[in-house]
Amino acid sequence: MQVRLENIIKNFDDKKVLKGVDFTFEKGKIYGLLGRNGAGKTTLFNCMNHDLECEGKMFVIEDGVERELVVDDIGYVLSSPQVPEFLTGREFLTFFIDINRSKLNDVKSVDDYFEMMHMDADDRDRLLKDYSHGMKNKMMMLIHIIQNPNVLLLDEPLTSFDVVVANEMKQLLRQMAKDHILIFSTHIMELALDLCDEIVLLKDGKLELLDANGHTHESFEEMIIQKLRDDEHE
Amino acid sequence: MNEFIHAFMLKSTYRTNAILYYIKQIPFLKDILPSNLYASNKIKSFAKILAFIYEVLTLFIWKLLYLLMIIVLPMLLSESLDIDLSMFFHILFFFTFCGAVLNTSLLDASTDRYYAIMIMKMNAKCLALSEFMYFQGKQLLGLFISMYYLSKWFDFSWLACICVPVFVVSCKLIGCALFVKLDAMLKEKVMVSLKVAICGISLALILICPVFDVFVTESVFYVATIIVVLLAIPCLWYIFTYPKYDQLYRKLLRVENVVFDETSFVEEEKQNYHNKITDVSITSNKTGYAYLNDLFIKRHKKLLTRTTNWITLLIVVIEVALGIVIIMDEPTRNAFNQNVIGVLPYFMFVMYLINRGDSITKAMFINCDKAMLHYSFFRKGKTILEMFSLRLKSLVAINIRPAIVLAIGLSLLYALSGGTSQILEYVVIIVTILCLSVFYSVHYLVMYYLLQPFNEQLEMKSPMYQAVMGMTYLVAYMFTIEISSIYFGVIVIGITIVYCIVSLLLVYYFAPKTFRLK
Numbered sequence: 136m137q138v139r140l141e142n143i144i145k146n147f148d149d150k151k152v153l154k155g156v157d158f159t160f161e162k163g164k165i166y167g168l169l170g171r172n173g174a175g176k177t178t179l180f181n182c183m184n185h186d187l188e189c190e191g192k193m194f195v196i197e198d199g200v201e202r203e204l205v206v207d208d209i210g211y212v213l214s215s216p217q218v219p220e221f222l223t224g225r226e227f228l229t230f231f232i233d234i235n236r237s238k239l240n241d242v243k244s245v246d247d248y249f250e251m252m253h254m255d256a257d258d259r260d261r262l263l264k265d266y267s268h269g270m271k272n273k274m275m276m277l278i279h280i281i282q283n284p285n286v287l288l289l290d291e292p293l294t295s296f297d298v299v300v301a302n303e304m305k306q307l308l309r310q311m312a313k314d315h316i317l318i319f320s321t322h323i324m325e326l327a328l329d330l331c332d333e334i335v336l337l338k339d340g341k342l343e344l345l346d347a348n349g350h351t352h353e354s355f356e357e358m359i360i361q362k363l364r365d366d367e368h369e
Numbered sequence: 370m371n372e373f374i375h376a377f378m379l380k381s382t383y384r385t386n387a388i389l390y391y392i393k394q395i396p397f398l399k400d401i402l403p404s405n406l407y408a409s410n411k412i413k414s415f416a417k418i419l420a421f422i423y424e425v426l427t428l429f430i431w432k433l434l435y436l437l438m439i440i441v442l443p444m445l446l447s448e449s450l451d452i453d454l455s456m457f458f459h460i461l462f463f464f465t466f467c468g469a470v471l472n473t474s475l476l477d478a479s480t481d482r483y484y485a486i487m488i489m490k491m492n493a494k495c496l497a498l499s500e501f502m503y504f505q506g507k508q509l510l511g512l513f514i515s516m517y518y519l520s521k522w523f524d525f526s527w528l529a530c531i532c533v534p535v536f537v538v539s540c541k542l543i544g545c546a547l548f549v550k551l552d553a554m555l556k557e558k559v560m561v562s563l564k565v566a567i568c569g570i571s572l573a574l575i576l577i578c579p580v581f582d583v584f585v586t587e588s589v590f591y592v593a594t595i596i597v598v599l600l601a602i603p604c605l606w607y608i609f610t611y612p613k614y615d616q617l618y619r620k621l622l623r624v625e626n627v628v629f630d631e632t633s634f635v636e637e638e639k640q641n642y643h644n645k646i647t648d649v650s651i652t653s654n655k656t657g658y659a660y661l662n663d664l665f666i667k668r669h670k671k672l673l674t675r676t677t678n679w680i681t682l683l684i685v686v687i688e689v690a691l692g693i694v695i696i697m698d699e700p701t702r703n704a705f706n707q708n709v710i711g712v713l714p715y716f717m718f719v720m721y722l723i724n725r726g727d728s729i730t731k732a733m734f735i736n737c738d739k740a741m742l743h744y745s746f747f748r749k750g751k752t753i754l755e756m757f758s759l760r761l762k763s764l765v766a767i768n769i770r771p772a773i774v775l776a777i778g779l780s781l782l783y784a785l786s787g788g789t790s791q792i793l794e795y796v797v798i799i800v801t802i803l804c805l806s807v808f809y810s811v812h813y814l815v816m817y818y819l820l821q822p823f824n825e826q827l828e829m830k831s832p833m834y835q836a837v838m839g840m841t842y843l844v845a846y847m848f849t850i851e852i853s854s855i856y857f858g859v860i861v862i863g864i865t866i867v868y869c870i871v872s873l874l875l876v877y878y879f880a881p882k883t884f885r886l887k
């Protein structure tokens with residue numbers, strides 16, 4: 136499976152943010168999306184998530200067949216987790232599985248999912264409003280894992296986790312990447328280089344794939360910074 | 370002086386930019402205006418002129434309204450139409466104490482002050498005093514202009530025109546000196562209680578004094594003016610020589626005290642709404658979206674059903690009391706019987722007041738939709754419509770309870786007071802009130818779905834929504850007239866049914882597009 140973006144353009148009034156993004160993402164890979172502040176990473180995610188309207192074409196190519204990229208193809212994990220505060224973790228999960236049952240294959244029990252995320256038994260029946268930031272994030276991530284969309288967009292998702300949980304999440308993301316496309320936006324270079332298979336720069340309103348071949352870790356890092364530094368800001 | 374000019378420039382920049390921001394919010398205009406509005410000098414000058422006009426207008430408009438209110442207040446209390454200036458000085462005297470405590474400018478923690486002192490490191494004393502003097506000058510001039518203007522309409526002497534501003538300004542000076550002095554000595558909570566106590570006592574004295582036949586008459590007011598002026602002189606000296614403004618403001622301008630924009634309010638409000646969620650023990654045996662909606666309604670009992678239950682109970686109490694009076698007292702009985710159909714239009718306003726749609730839709734957003742709209746499955750047209758219909762049922766069910774009690778109670782009272790031979794009148798009373806209840810429930814929910822006015826930070830992003838809500842109040846209020854005709858009820862029933870059908874159709878076609886995060 137591939138997801139192809141063709142000539143994606145997005146302007147806010149006179150400000151051109153995305154200036155014709157052309158890129159193909161492939162299944163089985165984690166893409167690290169790097170860019171300066173204000174380069175348009177969130178805008179690109181919002182466009183892919185159909186939150187913002189944009190010009191251009193987005194489609195999925197599966198077994199040689201082309202079709203339009205739809206909302207159901209995308210899962211978007213935000214840096215600030217969003218969960219319905221009045222439900223308990225268990226209720227949210229039950230509700231979610233309930234309404235998506237027809238679309239989900241291989242549904243496990245709610246507790247199995249909690250186990251998978253290493254969530255304590257006591258926490259499962261607490262209201263989400265009393266969850267910590269990291270736990271809400273886990274919940275949101277879990278929903279997207281169950282939903283199993285073709286493309287998972289992750290906006291700085293690991294920053295709120297402690298080191299242990301962050302490590303668990305990394306393992307989980309690596310596992311998921313096998314049959315998904317993961318696009319990971321971050322400002323933490325180490326994380327990007329450590330976790331991602333490909334580094335993509337959002338620069339001057341366009342996406343650019345970097346080739347790490349022939350580079351040492353340091354020289355690759357150096358190149359990324361140099362390229363980002365060159366990014367002209369209007 | 371320099372500090373003051375800088376601070377003033379800063380303030381006027383805020384105001385100019387705020388005006389530009391509001392200009393940009395106006396539909397149509399925002400499409401014409403360039404996006405780099407804030408950099409455009411011509412438009413900026415225009416906004417500056419508006420800011421200046423605003424400054425000039427606020428010099429006396431509020432004061433004029435304030436003084437007018439003091440003139441009108443006794444008329445409202447005594448329900449007479451004669452202008453009675455004898456209470457003017459009495460009320461003004463005590464109100465000024467409240468003002469001296471609450472509205473002083475010197476000890477206000479405002480955003481522009483925070484930026485000026487904490488960020489731009491301006492000299493706190495110079496800034497505070499120059500702003501305070503500007504404020505006092507504005508008070509003096511504004512009150513004088515207002516009094517002078519009022520003296521053309523009402524019987525105020527030239528002495529009053531001078532003494533009123535002098536009295537107010539002197540009291541504010543004394544209040545400031547007092548609180549600057551006390552600030553170092555007392556804890557913040559004690560200060561707040563002290564302020565509340567002073568205001569409470571002052572307001573109480575307005576009403577208590579006349580009971581003992583004690584009034585602040587015009588001549589007493591003049592004597593009081595001389596006394597406060599004499600007291601204000603050492604206070605002025607104290608304020609000007611007080612050395613520790615820097616510390617004072619550091620304490621005052623702590624981040625949690627300053628309202629930066631709406632976000633701190635919003636954080637508080639969000640917390641408020643989150644706190645309204647009640648315990649986990651309540652569950653639901655429904656499934657799917659009905660499960661979500663059911664839990665939402667049950668877990669927000671505090672906010673939704675409990676308030677409505679209290680309103681319902683209150684209606685019952687009023688109706689029973691009215692019933693007893695109707696049985697006991699013949700004139701009331703007859704008056705009730707004759708007027709009950711005539712006051713039916715008032716229920717347009719009453720039903721507006723007891724409808725909880727406004728806070729319920731807000732809770733829906735803050736505690737549910739703000740998060741859920743991030744999930745693609747929740748944003749699908751079908752889901753939006755399904756949730757809408759579930760919510761509409763719940764909202765109508767909650768709001769109809771007090772309406773039923775009101776409608777049936779009113780009909781029973783009507784019957785008790787002698788009733789009518791026209792059965793239709795009872796039907797109209799009941800159906801009109803129920804219709805109005807449904808109407809407001811539909812109205813709030815439809816507006817929420819069509820205009821979804823909040824962004825993620827809970828800021829109101831839709832002037833249209835605010836306009837509609839304002840209009841709703843206005844229209845409802847306009848119906849507080851007596852139309853002695855059964856046709857009013859029939860018309861209301863017709864209009865509400867048409868409105869409901871039209872708005873539900875609008876939701877059906879547009880909500881899947883409009884119900885999004887801004």
